[in-house]
Amino acid sequence: MAPPSRRSSTPASKVVNFPVRRSAEIASDAVGRATSGLTASVTRLTDERHGIVDDWGRDPALVRRLMTLSQLRWNVAVGGDQRLPKRKGALIVVNARPYALAPIFAAFAVSEAVDRPVRFVGRPDTAPIGPLMRRIGGLLEHPDEVAGALAAGELVVIGAHHDTRLRQVGLVDHALVGAALLAGVSVYPGATSSNPIGRNARVEIGAASRSTRKRRGPLAELELADRVREDIHRMLDEMGNLRTGTPIDWLPISGLGGA
Protein backbone atom coordinates (compact mmCIF):
# COMPACT_ATOMS: atom_id res chain seq x y z
CA MET A 1 0.00 0.00 0.00
CA ALA A 2 1.44 3.34 -0.95
CA PRO A 3 1.51 5.99 1.70
CA PRO A 4 -0.97 8.68 0.82
CA SER A 5 0.15 12.24 0.78
CA ARG A 6 0.43 13.60 4.29
CA ARG A 7 1.40 16.95 5.64
CA SER A 8 4.97 17.59 6.64
CA SER A 9 6.02 15.67 9.70
CA THR A 10 7.70 18.70 11.17
CA PRO A 11 6.82 18.40 14.82
CA ALA A 12 4.05 20.47 16.13
CA SER A 13 4.16 23.29 13.65
CA LYS A 14 1.24 24.88 15.43
CA VAL A 15 2.43 24.05 18.92
CA VAL A 16 2.92 27.07 21.11
CA ASN A 17 5.38 26.74 23.94
CA PHE A 18 4.40 28.11 27.30
CA PRO A 19 7.58 28.49 29.35
CA VAL A 20 5.67 29.93 32.30
CA ARG A 21 2.61 27.81 31.70
CA ARG A 22 2.38 26.42 35.17
CA SER A 23 2.30 29.74 36.97
CA ALA A 24 -0.08 31.33 34.51
CA GLU A 25 -2.34 28.33 34.15
CA ILE A 26 -5.18 29.43 36.37
CA ALA A 27 -5.41 32.89 34.86
CA SER A 28 -5.08 31.73 31.29
CA ASP A 29 -7.68 29.05 31.89
CA ALA A 30 -10.26 31.62 32.91
CA VAL A 31 -9.43 33.98 30.08
CA GLY A 32 -9.25 31.14 27.62
CA ARG A 33 -12.63 29.84 28.66
CA ALA A 34 -14.19 33.21 28.12
CA THR A 35 -12.60 33.68 24.73
CA SER A 36 -12.43 30.13 23.44
CA GLY A 37 -15.42 30.58 21.20
CA LEU A 38 -14.40 33.82 19.61
CA THR A 39 -13.88 32.26 16.23
CA ALA A 40 -17.28 30.64 16.43
CA SER A 41 -19.05 33.72 17.69
CA VAL A 42 -17.84 35.96 14.91
CA THR A 43 -19.39 33.64 12.36
CA ARG A 44 -22.02 35.57 10.45
CA LEU A 45 -25.28 34.01 9.40
CA THR A 46 -24.44 34.77 5.81
CA ASP A 47 -21.01 33.13 6.16
CA GLU A 48 -22.31 29.89 7.60
CA ARG A 49 -21.69 26.85 5.43
CA HIS A 50 -24.74 24.94 4.43
CA GLY A 51 -24.87 21.16 4.43
CA ILE A 52 -23.09 20.84 7.77
CA VAL A 53 -23.91 21.51 11.40
CA ASP A 54 -21.95 23.74 13.75
CA ASP A 55 -20.18 22.84 16.98
CA TRP A 56 -23.50 22.60 18.82
CA GLY A 57 -25.41 20.72 16.15
CA ARG A 58 -27.23 23.74 14.74
CA ASP A 59 -28.03 23.43 11.05
CA PRO A 60 -27.67 26.85 9.36
CA ALA A 61 -29.66 25.82 6.28
CA LEU A 62 -32.59 24.56 8.32
CA VAL A 63 -32.51 27.65 10.53
CA ARG A 64 -32.55 29.88 7.46
CA ARG A 65 -35.59 28.05 6.10
CA LEU A 66 -37.42 28.21 9.39
CA MET A 67 -36.61 31.91 9.74
CA THR A 68 -38.23 32.48 6.36
CA LEU A 69 -41.23 30.41 7.42
CA SER A 70 -41.49 32.19 10.76
CA GLN A 71 -41.72 35.48 8.90
CA LEU A 72 -45.02 34.24 7.50
CA ARG A 73 -46.34 33.89 11.01
CA TRP A 74 -44.60 36.77 12.79
CA ASN A 75 -43.47 40.18 11.72
CA VAL A 76 -40.96 40.83 14.46
CA ALA A 77 -39.51 44.22 15.21
CA VAL A 78 -36.29 44.01 17.18
CA GLY A 79 -34.99 46.87 19.26
CA GLY A 80 -31.99 47.30 21.51
CA ASP A 81 -29.94 44.67 19.71
CA GLN A 82 -27.06 47.14 19.49
CA ARG A 83 -26.61 46.61 23.23
CA LEU A 84 -25.55 43.01 22.71
CA PRO A 85 -21.81 42.30 22.54
CA LYS A 86 -20.39 41.93 19.05
CA ARG A 87 -18.16 38.95 19.83
CA LYS A 88 -18.59 37.79 23.39
CA GLY A 89 -21.34 35.57 24.67
CA ALA A 90 -24.43 36.95 26.41
CA LEU A 91 -27.51 35.60 28.09
CA ILE A 92 -30.84 37.11 27.06
CA VAL A 93 -33.81 36.44 29.33
CA VAL A 94 -37.24 36.93 27.76
CA ASN A 95 -40.76 36.77 29.15
CA ALA A 96 -42.91 33.93 27.85
CA ARG A 97 -46.54 32.94 27.55
CA PRO A 98 -47.79 29.38 27.12
CA TYR A 99 -47.56 28.23 23.49
CA ALA A 100 -46.11 31.56 22.35
CA LEU A 101 -42.68 30.00 21.61
CA ALA A 102 -41.18 33.28 22.76
CA PRO A 103 -37.59 32.03 23.23
CA ILE A 104 -37.60 30.51 19.74
CA PHE A 105 -39.02 33.46 17.84
CA ALA A 106 -36.87 35.81 19.94
CA ALA A 107 -33.75 33.77 19.09
CA PHE A 108 -34.62 33.86 15.38
CA ALA A 109 -35.37 37.57 15.42
CA VAL A 110 -32.28 38.56 17.39
CA SER A 111 -30.16 36.26 15.24
CA GLU A 112 -31.36 38.04 12.13
CA ALA A 113 -30.84 41.45 13.72
CA VAL A 114 -27.29 40.87 14.97
CA ASP A 115 -26.30 38.54 12.12
CA ARG A 116 -25.00 35.91 14.52
CA PRO A 117 -26.25 32.47 15.47
CA VAL A 118 -28.41 32.68 18.60
CA ARG A 119 -29.27 29.63 20.69
CA PHE A 120 -32.32 29.12 22.84
CA VAL A 121 -32.70 27.00 25.93
CA GLY A 122 -35.37 24.39 26.44
CA ARG A 123 -35.03 21.55 24.01
CA PRO A 124 -36.05 18.10 25.23
CA ASP A 125 -33.63 15.21 24.87
CA THR A 126 -36.07 12.83 23.23
CA ALA A 127 -36.30 12.04 19.52
CA PRO A 128 -37.60 13.37 17.24
CA ILE A 129 -38.39 16.77 18.85
CA GLY A 130 -35.10 17.05 20.75
CA PRO A 131 -32.81 16.50 17.75
CA LEU A 132 -35.00 18.76 15.60
CA MET A 133 -34.76 21.56 18.14
CA ARG A 134 -31.02 21.02 18.42
CA ARG A 135 -30.85 21.55 14.64
CA ILE A 136 -32.46 24.96 15.03
CA GLY A 137 -30.22 26.03 17.90
CA GLY A 138 -31.85 24.48 20.95
CA LEU A 139 -29.87 23.74 24.09
CA LEU A 140 -30.78 21.59 27.06
CA GLU A 141 -32.15 23.40 30.08
CA HIS A 142 -29.09 22.60 32.15
CA PRO A 143 -26.83 25.22 33.78
CA ASP A 144 -23.65 23.45 32.59
CA GLU A 145 -24.93 23.35 29.01
CA VAL A 146 -25.75 27.06 29.13
CA ALA A 147 -22.44 27.90 30.81
CA GLY A 148 -20.55 25.97 28.12
CA ALA A 149 -22.30 27.81 25.31
CA LEU A 150 -21.81 31.21 26.94
CA ALA A 151 -18.13 30.51 27.62
CA ALA A 152 -17.80 29.56 23.96
CA GLY A 153 -18.99 33.06 23.00
CA GLU A 154 -22.55 32.20 22.05
CA LEU A 155 -25.66 34.32 22.42
CA VAL A 156 -28.23 32.34 24.36
CA VAL A 157 -31.93 33.11 24.90
CA ILE A 158 -33.80 31.68 27.88
CA GLY A 159 -37.44 32.17 28.73
CA ALA A 160 -38.80 33.12 32.14
CA HIS A 161 -41.50 30.82 33.50
CA HIS A 162 -44.87 31.22 31.84
CA ASP A 163 -47.24 33.80 33.21
CA THR A 164 -50.66 34.27 31.65
CA ARG A 165 -51.31 37.61 33.32
CA LEU A 166 -50.94 40.72 31.23
CA ARG A 167 -47.48 42.27 31.40
CA GLN A 168 -46.39 39.96 34.17
CA VAL A 169 -43.16 38.01 34.12
CA GLY A 170 -42.75 34.55 35.58
CA LEU A 171 -39.82 33.43 37.68
CA VAL A 172 -36.40 33.44 36.08
CA ASP A 173 -34.37 30.28 36.67
CA HIS A 174 -31.54 31.53 38.86
CA ALA A 175 -29.41 28.47 38.07
CA LEU A 176 -29.31 29.49 34.40
CA VAL A 177 -28.49 33.07 35.38
CA GLY A 178 -25.74 31.61 37.57
CA ALA A 179 -24.33 29.96 34.47
CA ALA A 180 -23.87 33.42 32.95
CA LEU A 181 -22.10 34.62 36.09
CA LEU A 182 -19.86 31.57 35.95
CA ALA A 183 -19.01 32.24 32.32
CA GLY A 184 -18.40 35.92 33.06
CA VAL A 185 -20.92 37.27 30.55
CA SER A 186 -23.67 39.86 30.87
CA VAL A 187 -27.36 39.11 31.30
CA TYR A 188 -29.78 41.16 29.20
CA PRO A 189 -33.51 41.49 29.81
CA GLY A 190 -35.66 40.98 26.73
CA ALA A 191 -39.31 41.95 26.53
CA THR A 192 -41.30 40.04 23.94
CA SER A 193 -44.75 40.90 22.79
CA SER A 194 -46.79 38.90 20.33
CA ASN A 195 -50.36 38.55 19.29
CA PRO A 196 -52.17 35.22 18.91
CA ILE A 197 -54.23 36.41 15.97
CA GLY A 198 -51.96 38.99 14.37
CA ARG A 199 -48.52 38.93 12.83
CA ASN A 200 -46.94 41.83 14.66
CA ALA A 201 -44.50 40.94 17.37
CA ARG A 202 -41.76 42.81 19.11
CA VAL A 203 -38.54 41.94 20.89
CA GLU A 204 -36.88 44.68 22.87
CA ILE A 205 -33.48 44.10 24.44
CA GLY A 206 -32.70 46.23 27.45
CA ALA A 207 -29.43 47.32 28.96
CA ALA A 208 -27.53 44.58 30.79
CA SER A 209 -29.04 43.89 34.19
CA ARG A 210 -26.78 44.40 37.15
CA SER A 211 -27.35 43.42 40.70
CA THR A 212 -27.31 46.31 43.13
CA ARG A 213 -25.16 44.45 45.63
CA LYS A 214 -21.88 42.64 45.23
CA ARG A 215 -22.18 39.08 46.41
CA ARG A 216 -19.57 36.40 46.52
CA GLY A 217 -21.88 33.45 47.01
CA PRO A 218 -24.99 32.04 45.33
CA LEU A 219 -27.04 35.06 46.37
CA ALA A 220 -25.51 36.84 43.40
CA GLU A 221 -27.44 34.71 40.92
CA LEU A 222 -30.67 34.87 42.91
CA GLU A 223 -30.57 38.65 43.11
CA LEU A 224 -29.55 39.01 39.50
CA ALA A 225 -32.42 36.74 38.42
CA ASP A 226 -34.85 38.91 40.40
CA ARG A 227 -33.31 42.02 38.91
CA VAL A 228 -33.70 40.71 35.36
CA ARG A 229 -37.32 39.87 36.08
CA GLU A 230 -37.96 43.40 37.33
CA ASP A 231 -36.22 44.87 34.30
CA ILE A 232 -38.35 42.82 31.91
CA HIS A 233 -41.48 43.82 33.81
CA ARG A 234 -40.54 47.49 33.54
CA MET A 235 -39.83 47.14 29.83
CA LEU A 236 -43.21 45.47 29.26
CA ASP A 237 -44.92 48.36 31.02
CA GLU A 238 -43.08 50.77 28.75
CA MET A 239 -44.06 48.79 25.66
CA GLY A 240 -47.77 48.83 26.49
CA ASN A 241 -50.26 46.57 24.78
CA LEU A 242 -50.14 45.53 21.18
CA ARG A 243 -53.18 46.57 19.19
CA THR A 244 -54.86 44.36 16.64
CA GLY A 245 -56.77 47.24 15.08
CA THR A 246 -60.01 45.35 15.61
CA PRO A 247 -62.86 45.73 18.15
CA ILE A 248 -61.18 42.93 20.10
CA ASP A 249 -58.87 45.61 21.48
CA TRP A 250 -61.82 46.97 23.43
CA LEU A 251 -62.45 43.71 25.21
CA PRO A 252 -60.95 43.37 28.71
CA ILE A 253 -59.07 40.16 27.98
CA SER A 254 -55.49 39.66 28.90
CA GLY A 255 -54.50 37.19 26.22
CA LEU A 256 -53.77 39.87 23.65
CA GLY A 257 -50.80 42.11 23.50
CA GLY A 258 -48.37 42.74 26.28
CA ALA A 259 -46.57 39.73 27.55
Added chain:
Amino acid sequence: MFLSGVGGELGTLVASLLEDEPWVGALAGIDADPPRRRLQRTTFHRIHPDEHDRIVETVTAFDPHVLVHVGVWEPDARANPAAAAILTDQAATSILGAAAECPALEHVVVRSGIEIYGRERGALTRPDESTPVFPTSSWGRTVAAIEHTAARVGERVGVTVGAVRLAPVLGPHVPSPLGRLLRMPAVPFSVLADPPFAVIEDRDAALAIVAAARVGLDRPVNAVAPGAITAWQAARHGKRLSVPLVGPDWRVARALSHLFGAPIPDHVSEALHRGRLADNGAMRDVLGIVPEATTIEVIDRLYNWPSIIRRPARVQVA
Protein backbone atom coordinates in the same frame (compact mmCIF):
# COMPACT_ATOMS: atom_id res chain seq x y z
CA MET B 1 10.41 8.57 27.78
CA PHE B 2 8.55 5.28 27.53
CA LEU B 3 5.69 4.78 25.09
CA SER B 4 3.24 1.91 25.24
CA GLY B 5 1.22 0.99 22.19
CA VAL B 6 3.97 2.07 19.82
CA GLY B 7 2.93 -0.61 17.31
CA GLY B 8 -0.42 0.98 16.59
CA GLU B 9 -0.86 3.68 13.97
CA LEU B 10 -1.39 6.39 16.59
CA GLY B 11 1.46 5.08 18.76
CA THR B 12 3.85 5.06 15.82
CA LEU B 13 2.84 8.60 14.94
CA VAL B 14 3.38 9.73 18.53
CA ALA B 15 6.78 8.04 18.59
CA SER B 16 7.87 9.68 15.34
CA LEU B 17 6.81 13.10 16.69
CA LEU B 18 8.56 12.48 19.99
CA GLU B 19 11.74 11.56 18.15
CA ASP B 20 11.79 15.07 16.70
CA GLU B 21 11.25 16.75 20.07
CA PRO B 22 14.48 18.26 21.40
CA TRP B 23 13.50 17.71 25.04
CA VAL B 24 13.06 13.95 24.63
CA GLY B 25 16.14 11.93 25.58
CA ALA B 26 16.11 8.14 25.41
CA LEU B 27 12.95 6.78 23.89
CA ALA B 28 11.62 3.24 24.18
CA GLY B 29 8.35 1.67 23.18
CA ILE B 30 6.41 -1.49 23.74
CA ASP B 31 3.60 -3.25 21.91
CA ALA B 32 2.35 -6.60 20.75
CA ASP B 33 2.87 -5.59 17.12
CA PRO B 34 5.86 -3.87 15.52
CA PRO B 35 5.66 -0.15 14.64
CA ARG B 36 3.88 0.77 11.43
CA ARG B 37 6.79 2.79 10.06
CA ARG B 38 10.52 3.14 10.53
CA LEU B 39 11.49 4.80 13.77
CA GLN B 40 14.99 6.25 13.99
CA ARG B 41 15.85 6.26 17.66
CA THR B 42 13.08 4.42 19.43
CA THR B 43 14.02 1.14 21.04
CA PHE B 44 11.14 -1.22 20.40
CA HIS B 45 10.19 -4.15 22.62
CA ARG B 46 7.71 -6.61 21.19
CA ILE B 47 5.85 -7.97 24.19
CA HIS B 48 2.27 -9.21 24.43
CA PRO B 49 0.11 -7.46 27.06
CA ASP B 50 -0.37 -10.67 29.04
CA GLU B 51 3.39 -11.07 29.63
CA HIS B 52 3.32 -9.09 32.87
CA ASP B 53 6.75 -10.13 34.07
CA ARG B 54 8.51 -9.16 30.86
CA ILE B 55 6.66 -5.84 30.76
CA VAL B 56 7.61 -5.01 34.35
CA GLU B 57 11.20 -6.07 33.70
CA THR B 58 11.45 -3.95 30.54
CA VAL B 59 9.80 -0.84 31.95
CA THR B 60 11.67 -0.88 35.27
CA ALA B 61 14.99 -1.51 33.49
CA PHE B 62 14.38 1.56 31.32
CA ASP B 63 13.19 3.62 34.34
CA PRO B 64 11.46 6.41 32.38
CA HIS B 65 10.79 9.97 33.55
CA VAL B 66 7.67 10.15 31.45
CA LEU B 67 5.30 7.35 30.51
CA VAL B 68 2.89 7.80 27.62
CA HIS B 69 0.27 5.07 27.56
CA VAL B 70 -1.34 4.76 24.14
CA GLY B 71 -1.71 0.98 24.23
CA VAL B 72 -5.47 0.68 24.02
CA TRP B 73 -7.66 -1.43 21.77
CA GLU B 74 -10.84 0.21 20.55
CA PRO B 75 -13.66 -2.34 20.19
CA ASP B 76 -13.99 -3.65 16.63
CA ALA B 77 -10.98 -1.67 15.47
CA ARG B 78 -8.32 -4.37 15.57
CA ALA B 79 -10.01 -6.84 17.91
CA ASN B 80 -13.57 -7.80 18.74
CA PRO B 81 -15.08 -6.01 21.77
CA ALA B 82 -14.41 -8.80 24.25
CA ALA B 83 -10.78 -9.30 23.18
CA ALA B 84 -10.23 -5.54 22.99
CA ALA B 85 -11.43 -5.06 26.57
CA ILE B 86 -9.18 -7.83 27.86
CA LEU B 87 -6.10 -6.61 25.95
CA THR B 88 -6.64 -3.02 27.03
CA ASP B 89 -7.08 -4.01 30.65
CA GLN B 90 -4.01 -6.24 30.60
CA ALA B 91 -1.87 -3.54 28.99
CA ALA B 92 -3.07 -0.81 31.34
CA THR B 93 -2.55 -2.89 34.46
CA SER B 94 0.89 -4.16 33.45
CA ILE B 95 2.33 -0.97 32.05
CA LEU B 96 0.94 1.50 34.56
CA GLY B 97 1.73 -0.95 37.35
CA ALA B 98 5.29 -1.30 36.08
CA ALA B 99 5.64 2.45 35.79
CA ALA B 100 4.71 2.77 39.45
CA GLU B 101 7.82 0.76 40.28
CA CYS B 102 10.12 3.19 38.46
CA PRO B 103 11.91 5.56 40.87
CA ALA B 104 12.59 8.16 38.16
CA LEU B 105 8.96 8.45 37.05
CA GLU B 106 7.65 12.02 37.15
CA HIS B 107 4.73 12.10 34.79
CA VAL B 108 2.15 9.86 33.13
CA VAL B 109 0.01 10.63 30.08
CA VAL B 110 -2.78 8.25 29.13
CA ARG B 111 -4.85 8.10 25.95
CA SER B 112 -8.52 8.32 26.78
CA GLY B 113 -11.65 9.13 24.81
CA ILE B 114 -14.63 11.49 24.91
CA GLU B 115 -16.81 8.37 25.12
CA ILE B 116 -16.02 8.63 28.83
CA TYR B 117 -18.76 11.28 29.28
CA GLY B 118 -21.46 8.93 28.09
CA ARG B 119 -24.62 9.91 26.28
CA GLU B 120 -27.40 9.08 28.70
CA ARG B 121 -30.65 11.02 28.40
CA GLY B 122 -30.07 14.62 29.42
CA ALA B 123 -26.30 14.42 28.92
CA LEU B 124 -24.66 17.73 28.00
CA THR B 125 -24.35 18.39 24.27
CA ARG B 126 -20.71 19.50 24.52
CA PRO B 127 -19.26 18.31 27.82
CA ASP B 128 -16.03 19.89 28.97
CA GLU B 129 -13.44 18.32 31.22
CA SER B 130 -15.27 19.35 34.38
CA THR B 131 -18.35 17.32 33.40
CA PRO B 132 -18.77 14.25 35.59
CA VAL B 133 -17.72 11.01 33.97
CA PHE B 134 -20.65 8.71 33.24
CA PRO B 135 -19.73 6.25 30.49
CA THR B 136 -22.63 4.51 28.76
CA SER B 137 -20.70 2.29 26.34
CA SER B 138 -18.16 -0.45 26.85
CA TRP B 139 -15.41 1.65 25.25
CA GLY B 140 -16.33 4.55 27.51
CA ARG B 141 -16.08 2.29 30.56
CA THR B 142 -12.73 0.98 29.30
CA VAL B 143 -11.16 4.42 29.00
CA ALA B 144 -12.68 5.42 32.35
CA ALA B 145 -10.98 2.40 33.90
CA ILE B 146 -7.65 3.42 32.34
CA GLU B 147 -7.96 6.93 33.73
CA HIS B 148 -8.91 5.52 37.11
CA THR B 149 -5.92 3.16 37.17
CA ALA B 150 -3.56 5.94 36.11
CA ALA B 151 -4.98 8.31 38.71
CA ARG B 152 -4.49 5.70 41.43
CA VAL B 153 -0.90 5.15 40.33
CA GLY B 154 -0.36 8.90 40.36
CA GLU B 155 -1.74 9.22 43.88
CA ARG B 156 0.29 6.34 45.23
CA VAL B 157 3.59 7.27 43.63
CA GLY B 158 3.11 11.03 43.75
CA VAL B 159 3.45 11.79 40.04
CA THR B 160 1.28 13.96 37.82
CA VAL B 161 -1.18 12.19 35.55
CA GLY B 162 -2.78 13.70 32.47
CA ALA B 163 -5.44 12.17 30.24
CA VAL B 164 -5.95 13.12 26.61
CA ARG B 165 -9.60 12.40 25.82
CA LEU B 166 -9.64 11.91 22.07
CA ALA B 167 -12.64 12.16 19.80
CA PRO B 168 -12.94 9.18 17.41
CA VAL B 169 -9.57 9.13 15.65
CA LEU B 170 -9.59 8.90 11.87
CA GLY B 171 -6.60 8.60 9.61
CA PRO B 172 -5.59 6.87 6.40
CA HIS B 173 -4.21 3.85 8.25
CA VAL B 174 -6.03 4.09 11.56
CA PRO B 175 -8.29 1.10 12.18
CA SER B 176 -11.50 2.83 13.20
CA PRO B 177 -14.95 1.24 13.28
CA LEU B 178 -16.54 4.64 12.64
CA GLY B 179 -14.26 5.37 9.70
CA ARG B 180 -14.87 1.92 8.25
CA LEU B 181 -18.63 2.34 8.53
CA LEU B 182 -18.62 5.78 6.92
CA ARG B 183 -16.59 4.44 3.98
CA MET B 184 -19.07 1.69 3.24
CA PRO B 185 -21.02 2.17 -0.02
CA ALA B 186 -24.20 2.62 2.04
CA VAL B 187 -24.14 4.49 5.33
CA PRO B 188 -26.98 4.00 7.85
CA PHE B 189 -28.24 6.99 9.82
CA SER B 190 -30.93 7.51 12.42
CA VAL B 191 -33.78 9.21 10.63
CA LEU B 192 -35.35 10.45 13.88
CA ALA B 193 -32.20 11.90 15.36
CA ASP B 194 -29.20 12.01 13.00
CA PRO B 195 -27.18 13.71 15.75
CA PRO B 196 -23.87 15.51 15.21
CA PHE B 197 -20.52 14.04 16.16
CA ALA B 198 -16.95 15.28 16.03
CA VAL B 199 -13.76 13.43 15.19
CA ILE B 200 -10.03 14.16 15.20
CA GLU B 201 -7.36 13.34 12.67
CA ASP B 202 -4.60 10.98 13.78
CA ARG B 203 -1.87 13.59 13.42
CA ASP B 204 -3.74 16.12 15.57
CA ALA B 205 -4.38 13.41 18.14
CA ALA B 206 -0.68 12.55 18.18
CA LEU B 207 0.25 16.23 18.51
CA ALA B 208 -2.10 16.53 21.48
CA ILE B 209 -0.48 13.54 23.21
CA VAL B 210 3.02 14.90 22.56
CA ALA B 211 1.99 18.32 23.85
CA ALA B 212 0.51 16.69 26.96
CA ALA B 213 3.85 15.02 27.65
CA ARG B 214 5.73 18.26 27.04
CA VAL B 215 3.64 20.54 29.29
CA GLY B 216 3.34 17.92 32.02
CA LEU B 217 -0.42 17.72 31.76
CA ASP B 218 -1.96 17.02 35.14
CA ARG B 219 -5.65 16.94 34.26
CA PRO B 220 -7.91 15.58 31.52
CA VAL B 221 -8.12 17.49 28.25
CA ASN B 222 -10.52 16.90 25.37
CA ALA B 223 -8.82 16.63 21.99
CA VAL B 224 -11.51 17.24 19.41
CA ALA B 225 -11.40 18.81 15.97
CA PRO B 226 -13.60 21.91 15.63
CA GLY B 227 -16.94 21.54 13.93
CA ALA B 228 -19.36 18.66 13.75
CA ILE B 229 -21.11 16.53 11.18
CA THR B 230 -23.98 14.07 11.13
CA ALA B 231 -23.92 10.61 9.58
CA TRP B 232 -26.27 11.71 6.81
CA GLN B 233 -24.13 14.73 6.01
CA ALA B 234 -20.98 12.58 6.07
CA ALA B 235 -22.56 10.14 3.64
CA ARG B 236 -23.44 13.04 1.35
CA HIS B 237 -19.87 14.35 1.55
CA GLY B 238 -18.60 10.94 0.55
CA LYS B 239 -21.26 10.49 -2.14
CA ARG B 240 -22.45 7.38 -0.32
CA LEU B 241 -25.95 6.03 -0.27
CA SER B 242 -27.49 7.12 3.02
CA VAL B 243 -29.90 4.59 4.50
CA PRO B 244 -32.50 6.00 6.91
CA LEU B 245 -33.20 3.64 9.78
CA VAL B 246 -35.65 3.57 12.67
CA GLY B 247 -35.64 1.31 15.73
CA PRO B 248 -35.51 -2.38 14.87
CA ASP B 249 -33.99 -1.70 11.46
CA TRP B 250 -30.71 -1.08 13.25
CA ARG B 251 -30.48 -4.69 14.35
CA VAL B 252 -30.54 -5.79 10.72
CA ALA B 253 -28.19 -3.00 9.65
CA ARG B 254 -25.71 -3.94 12.36
CA ALA B 255 -25.72 -7.58 11.29
CA LEU B 256 -25.34 -6.68 7.61
CA SER B 257 -22.61 -4.17 8.32
CA HIS B 258 -20.74 -6.77 10.37
CA LEU B 259 -21.08 -9.22 7.53
CA PHE B 260 -19.58 -6.73 5.09
CA GLY B 261 -16.59 -6.03 7.32
CA ALA B 262 -17.66 -2.91 9.22
CA PRO B 263 -19.02 -3.99 12.61
CA ILE B 264 -20.83 -1.31 14.60
CA PRO B 265 -19.76 -1.49 18.25
CA ASP B 266 -21.98 0.06 20.91
CA HIS B 267 -19.99 3.31 21.19
CA VAL B 268 -20.30 3.92 17.44
CA SER B 269 -23.98 3.03 17.56
CA GLU B 270 -24.34 5.48 20.45
CA ALA B 271 -22.63 8.22 18.44
CA LEU B 272 -25.03 7.61 15.53
CA HIS B 273 -28.09 7.73 17.80
CA ARG B 274 -27.16 10.25 20.48
CA GLY B 275 -24.24 12.20 18.99
CA ARG B 276 -20.73 12.69 20.29
CA LEU B 277 -19.43 16.22 20.80
CA ALA B 278 -17.08 17.72 23.37
CA ASP B 279 -15.70 21.12 24.23
CA ASN B 280 -12.16 21.55 22.88
CA GLY B 281 -11.32 24.92 24.48
CA ALA B 282 -8.74 23.41 26.85
CA MET B 283 -6.80 21.96 23.95
CA ARG B 284 -5.55 25.42 23.07
CA ASP B 285 -5.50 26.83 26.57
CA VAL B 286 -3.73 23.96 28.29
CA LEU B 287 -1.88 22.07 25.57
CA GLY B 288 -1.18 25.12 23.42
CA ILE B 289 -2.23 23.49 20.18
CA VAL B 290 -5.01 24.02 17.68
CA PRO B 291 -6.17 21.09 15.56
CA GLU B 292 -4.95 21.45 12.00
CA ALA B 293 -8.02 19.79 10.48
CA THR B 294 -11.67 20.45 11.25
CA THR B 295 -14.16 17.63 11.58
CA ILE B 296 -15.48 18.36 8.10
CA GLU B 297 -11.98 18.30 6.61
CA VAL B 298 -11.21 15.00 8.35
CA ILE B 299 -14.41 13.48 6.96
CA ASP B 300 -13.64 14.83 3.49
CA ARG B 301 -10.14 13.34 3.70
CA LEU B 302 -11.61 10.07 4.93
CA TYR B 303 -13.33 9.71 1.58
CA ASN B 304 -10.26 10.81 -0.35
CA TRP B 305 -7.82 8.42 1.30
CA PRO B 306 -7.13 5.60 -1.12
CA SER B 307 -8.24 2.20 0.09
CA ILE B 308 -5.69 -0.13 -1.52
CA ILE B 309 -3.17 0.77 -4.19
CA ARG B 310 -1.64 -2.24 -5.88
CA ARG B 311 1.82 -1.68 -7.27
CA PRO B 312 3.29 -4.36 -9.48
CA ALA B 313 6.77 -5.55 -8.54
CA ARG B 314 9.57 -3.85 -10.45
CA VAL B 315 11.15 -7.21 -11.12
CA GLN B 316 8.97 -10.22 -11.60
CA VAL B 317 10.59 -13.08 -9.76
CA ALA B 318 7.93 -15.70 -10.21
